[in-house]
Amino acid sequence: MKTSKEYKESLQKMKPNIYKFSELIEDVTMHPATKRTVNGHAQIFDAAQKPEYNDILTTKSSLTGKQIVRYLSIIGSPEDMIANVRMKRLMFNLTGTCTGGRCAGNNAINAMWATTYNMDNDLGTDYHKRIKKWLIDAQERDITISGALTDSKGDRSKSPIQQKDPDMSLHVVEEKEDGIIVRGAKVMICGVAAANEIFIIPGMGYKEQNKDYAVSFVIPRDIENLTIVETRRPSDTREKEEGFDIPVDVGGITQAYLLFENVFVPNKRVFMCKEFDYSLKAVMNFIAPYRAAIGGCVAGQGDVMIGAAALIARANGLSEKIFREKITQMIINNETTFGMGVAASALGMKHPSGVWIPDQLLSNINKIHVATLPYDTKRITQDIAGGIAETGCLPSCQDLNDPKYGTLLKKYLKANCSGETRAKIARLIEWLTIGAGVPGCMHGGGSPDGAKLIINAKTDINYYIEMAKRLADIKEDIRVEPKK
């Protein structure tokens, strides 16, 4: 397994194709727009070698028997999946934010591991063999693989071929002997700057008329004809500044648009090509572990908020005990998303390919919690912190160091600690609650409304009705005609 130094070197060796603010990023490990997220991902390599985190971050490969990082493993059991939830929580604890350049990739690998297994069985394809070969090699190289699912989509009321522009979702434009050519965009993709490769899976289930859009493959991040544009985050230009106004150096989250201008993918890296019937399965296989594990993510960031809130209370001169009721609520919020992730992991079912698929109902219910509870936790953090950590209530680091009035600012910022320390804590809270550290827990891994659709699809209302009828001894059949 790689060291963090080797990991960074592997990124530096890649061809630059990432842009931000019209600038080509030559070295993602050094550029202010990407270095923090690379640092965050590098922590995975460091932590994997520490005894206290080893069990959570690494496991034995089911393919080779060698010790590998979990992010490259096939999730084979409830225990694996629970470890996965813990791993997400740990990485948020260590980086303060999302290391999204690995988890979606890991989920994509697992989703396509299962889906290709079915495809090969049903259709006589050799996709599963391809992914297996590629994965053994990937484990060997210990590479970082981000995952990309979300298409740009265009008008949400229309399917891909109904769009005026056929490129609004990524699609196969040509099948060649030795590979395929694809065009379109995957958007809002997390952590690609920290990745060596990118795993692509369909953004939704498709019917036959949209079969060109049913495509899955894995590519080097710096593949030809792929242009990557990093998006803005709140306060992202602070990243270029000196000082602590971006308070965290050991982690950072980025999201990007991937622009595919006729990218050629060789066959051995293609895992689905127009088998539309399997596109929804791939998505569902992706969703279940993703929406389970994301409960660990937001709990992990919530843990940091508890610490930051208690710390600023003390900095303000107050014991955190005064805020016990609020901190208890933060704990409840954190443990609820974590717990629901664990529960979805514990139930689930074994797919014939060997993948453990968490329970869809509980996973998707967790997605709803993930789209609500962390917002409450953020609000409580700001509540405890007092005005200083709320929006727009702290001068810039540059002003704190101003020769004319910087001393005065620090004089007035001091409380039960130095003014500078108090400002740092306040910046951490801003970063966590309304700044560059906020992850996309509302729509990341799909929207809560999508989760509700699945919850409803998993619900047989007549089962519940019969339960009630039996209890009250009701025999009459009661139907409602559907509206015409």
Next chain:
Amino acid sequence: MKTSKEYKESLQKMKPNIYKFSELIEDVTMHPATKRTVNGHAQIFDAAQKPEYNDILTTKSSLTGKQIVRYLSIIGSPEDMIANVRMKRLMFNLTGTCTGGRCAGNNAINAMWATTYNMDNDLGTDYHKRIKKWLIDAQERDITISGALTDSKGDRSKSPIQQKDPDMSLHVVEEKEDGIIVRGAKVMICGVAAANEIFIIPGMGYKEQNKDYAVSFVIPRDIENLTIVETRRPSDTREKEEGFDIPVDVGGITQAYLLFENVFVPNKRVFMCKEFDYSLKAVMNFIAPYRAAIGGCVAGQGDVMIGAAALIARANGLSEKIFREKITQMIINNETTFGMGVAASALGMKHPSGVWIPDQLLSNINKIHVATLPYDTKRITQDIAGGIAETGCLPSCQDLNDPKYGTLLKKYLKANCSGETRAKIARLIEWLTIGAGVPGCMHGGGSPDGAKLIINAKTDINYYIEMAKRLADIKEDIRVEPKK
């Protein structure tokens, strides 16, 4: 294993010592105040023999290798504990309410199994041997064992010996050669009318001065000098009436006060006697599985509410699809308490005695959800149902059958089904939300405020603070002096 008929016969053979409304209940299986809860418990015996429920309700005894009902088993693994959560949900599905004459008993057995193991190891007592012998016999006889924990307590700001009346908590008044004599009351005890024996454990942790109150034992329900008084439930006098104003016959919940007037318990049935240091452990060992599994209970009743709500919507002439958002919220509520119970079960730890103890933090967080979410589910049920199922909006069954105006009432009650059927559904909803079927999910198994104390005790705030300090690179030590 017994049949439900044999179970009822075993109750009929016992000596009457249960009262309600100043009347001695001669036969608990026939008396209107107790027959429904006996019916509910009897369903356990019937369901245990059905293939579809067999796995959930029975297991192999770790003591004898024989197939036994789970309620008499030692919970030995996460799988056992998850099955326990499912069992509770199933029984609420089948009875519409609580079969509390078994679950507290089962938790008490497990709690004392672990606690006596430690006591024997530490103190050289033989309590664990006693409980083992008793339990093998109990499994053999397939008896129903309720559990009793809550003391009457008196003034909550004072410990037992600080009370003016030393009897306010159950205590040992005399130790004899062959047993002990106890006095006091256990109150609000669920399902004793349906039980053959009652398992007593301490109501809280005690220090040395209160050591007489650290006592655990198991007794036949009809033991000499024990008087049992059943409490009132909402609308309980309807139980004496004909008709469907108590709409469920196959289940019912009861709670009772147990009055111990110098009850003699032989040594072989005593599992703790003044070993105060183990009283808190016993309570904690009880709480963890109880507060995990109760998430299944309230989910199980919530399932019935979903069915009843959808059914009355149809009875009113409306598709339940109109209420999709509300029903989805009910599902989320149900699956959250169920899921958190599963999660607590999946984490946990193995006690050296062989008992699997669910995770205390998640169990206690679930207790908070159990004390809030079902209230929301009830409210939504009433919301969907329309006025008819809300409080006080439906004439009595007797009036529906009145020769003068009963036909008119039924005429005006009909909608998309007969008036009588619609009335039955409305009664079921009343029973579930504001009637005799409402279980005590707020304080049953302890209060949410008690759960919060445990949550706080399990939280090391400095762990979180250090996490935040590391991220923002803060070195300064910030302390707050405790107030004097």
Next chain:
Amino acid sequence: MKTSKEYKESLQKMKPNIYKFSELIEDVTMHPATKRTVNGHAQIFDAAQKPEYNDILTTKSSLTGKQIVRYLSIIGSPEDMIANVRMKRLMFNLTGTCTGGRCAGNNAINAMWATTYNMDNDLGTDYHKRIKKWLIDAQERDITISGALTDSKGDRSKSPIQQKDPDMSLHVVEEKEDGIIVRGAKVMICGVAAANEIFIIPGMGYKEQNKDYAVSFVIPRDIENLTIVETRRPSDTREKEEGFDIPVDVGGITQAYLLFENVFVPNKRVFMCKEFDYSLKAVMNFIAPYRAAIGGCVAGQGDVMIGAAALIARANGLSEKIFREKITQMIINNETTFGMGVAASALGMKHPSGVWIPDQLLSNINKIHVATLPYDTKRITQDIAGGIAETGCLPSCQDLNDPKYGTLLKKYLKANCSGETRAKIARLIEWLTIGAGVPGCMHGGGSPDGAKLIINAKTDINYYIEMAKRLADIKEDIRVEPKK
């Protein structure tokens, strides 16, 4: 103005036509099923004469200049309407529950005062003259007038004439020279047993084909061919018992079904007859003050819950200060519904007839709060109270007085007060939260879903969109074609 004694005598003089449990209630002031609600309404007369309540409960008649009870007044200003909200809160404070035999009547008078004004103006009818004459007389006689709006309706997906049975909503079956004959049922009508007359208004807005259902009139409660059946409430049979298991004697709520079997109403008491275009107006004029003032009702009961919760905390030996956070939440809940009622009252508009119509948007938003916040307040009350006040945790009053074990029960119930007092407080909480004192705040005055329809109807989404477009300087026109 009448004394409470005169009020009760006026009820005794009426012809019995109210039934419960197949029994004709001969004297509503003495019969256990109705005497508590009569007592509650009688308190209005007593309180009106007390200086501290005089301003809230009485006002000067805009018709005669004489001092009258507010329940018989035309609401002519924001101040009147705010006093109305306060009056509802006061009466819940004094009776613990709803005195619904007056408020719906008062709202019906005001709604038809405005609606008949428009009808006479538009159509040349003399309805407004009729209602004026009747109202002067009603004020003179100081009578109690309940209001009835809700029809039995039948299948909710069908209009009255689409029902198989044309009687599913109340309708005119014959117009005679001197009056009209009506048939059908008004259901779930509050407080009729305490009323001298009943004011009928349409249950919803009707189009022409349902014009026979657009009917409004006022009748003596004991009019010929009207049969009244009182409904069940939780625990209502306790009303027949001795003791305090129904803990409140000075108030009570009842709801009834009114069965009209060809009731003849003389013209002077008819205020709408088939003028379907005015039926929706009548309903809207009713809804606005009703849904504003109901915020006072639930606040008033919430006040009692605060007191009961604090009292049982003390009875348990605990200072209510321990529960400060919870009690604060109860206060917030209460003052929010009260405040929103005040706000709807303060905004509003003056109808040309002289009636002040509260703001429809705020009134209907308050209806949503009224359908949620009190449920939270009840839950908190049970939370603070501990197990004793939760469902089914207290023996009956009869058992407390049992010669054999009653003394023991009281011994074990005592805490920081006598066992009997503690039991009384627990019964009060049961009565308030899950017993006979619970009012129908979910669907009373209409359902929250109905309120949401009005909120949406009052919302011009394009107004908000243009606001956003202006701010972000967006010129492009963005439309979505409606689905076909």
Next chain:
Amino acid sequence: MKTSKEYKESLQKMKPNIYKFSELIEDVTMHPATKRTVNGHAQIFDAAQKPEYNDILTTKSSLTGKQIVRYLSIIGSPEDMIANVRMKRLMFNLTGTCTGGRCAGNNAINAMWATTYNMDNDLGTDYHKRIKKWLIDAQERDITISGALTDSKGDRSKSPIQQKDPDMSLHVVEEKEDGIIVRGAKVMICGVAAANEIFIIPGMGYKEQNKDYAVSFVIPRDIENLTIVETRRPSDTREKEEGFDIPVDVGGITQAYLLFENVFVPNKRVFMCKEFDYSLKAVMNFIAPYRAAIGGCVAGQGDVMIGAAALIARANGLSEKIFREKITQMIINNETTFGMGVAASALGMKHPSGVWIPDQLLSNINKIHVATLPYDTKRITQDIAGGIAETGCLPSCQDLNDPKYGTLLKKYLKANCSGETRAKIARLIEWLTIGAGVPGCMHGGGSPDGAKLIINAKTDINYYIEMAKRLADIKEDIRVEPKK
């Protein structure tokens, strides 16, 4: 009354003393850090002259009878106060955010109007005469006056004189014949860059030992020895960029630290000097109208969120009707804070000085809602918007215009409108929910915990207890001894 042009000229005439990023801002009307907030405040002058807004924004001076802007008026009636709540909502509608350079000033004027009236009456001072003279002149000059209350405070567990540094709250360091000299800092003060003068009032109530801190006065913003440092907001460096990444030009919010280094204030501008007994009164007089009116503020921003959410739904190709349930919840949130502000305004009481003081209980309850409901509204906005408007999911405006790949980005951003328009809407939502437009509704005007203290102080728990005792006919006196 001034035009917006005259207003801006008045700001340009002032001496520069505002800094940000170590730069002295020469012209607040042109500098990117301040021009948007000046634009926002300038809209007040424009809108005041439009007939549709005239009633809301202007009123007749109670001092001179001339038409003045409400922000310079004495609030003399419920109608005035309700207009004030509406004015705040309107200004948020027009600017998208806070025009905080006027409202705190207006509240400070009113608070000291009442407080000085009492002081002059009680103590024989001439403060009320001073403020009256100053206010007539201020109305004549039509100046913009911001208000400053919050001290830097230091250690929150200590009073000002207990701090190691006596300057941690603003205080009088010298009394001279013709005026006073003050030192300290007021922090997080809104909108000073848009103001001509700043009105200072005490940050809390003081006892005698802290009497030097009981000080109130009004000063020109550019007074000698006052240094102002603007704070950072999320994404504030975008303000220096071209394009729409700060999407709103017509409004903006700023907050600043005011550093008083021995500022001399002439007597005629001093309204309190060491009269500590009146400091708490001043604060309470400030809080009531502030916490009532802030309900209008957050409703006003919520209105914009409704529009932005509906607009992006359409841009995504979806009808906003799909999100009806969510939009209804947004409306409920908005109207609740607005309504509670109206209710507090409608109740209240007339101070002898002529000021109408809104109801303290309802005002402070509204503060709680203001600290919770807008967070929910923001969350729903992000929920409806889809991923694009969530954190970090949109490339920069500069990248959208990149010659190499800008066209591609816009291609993939288009949906039911152009890519650029869709990006603009998404930026507006980011700005409103997690960007520079977010106002400080948690701690602005004081913290929710402070509001809870007042709510509790206004609550006589025994009043509620007696209410409950009367209902359940309980005579026993139940007391809990305070813990020693």
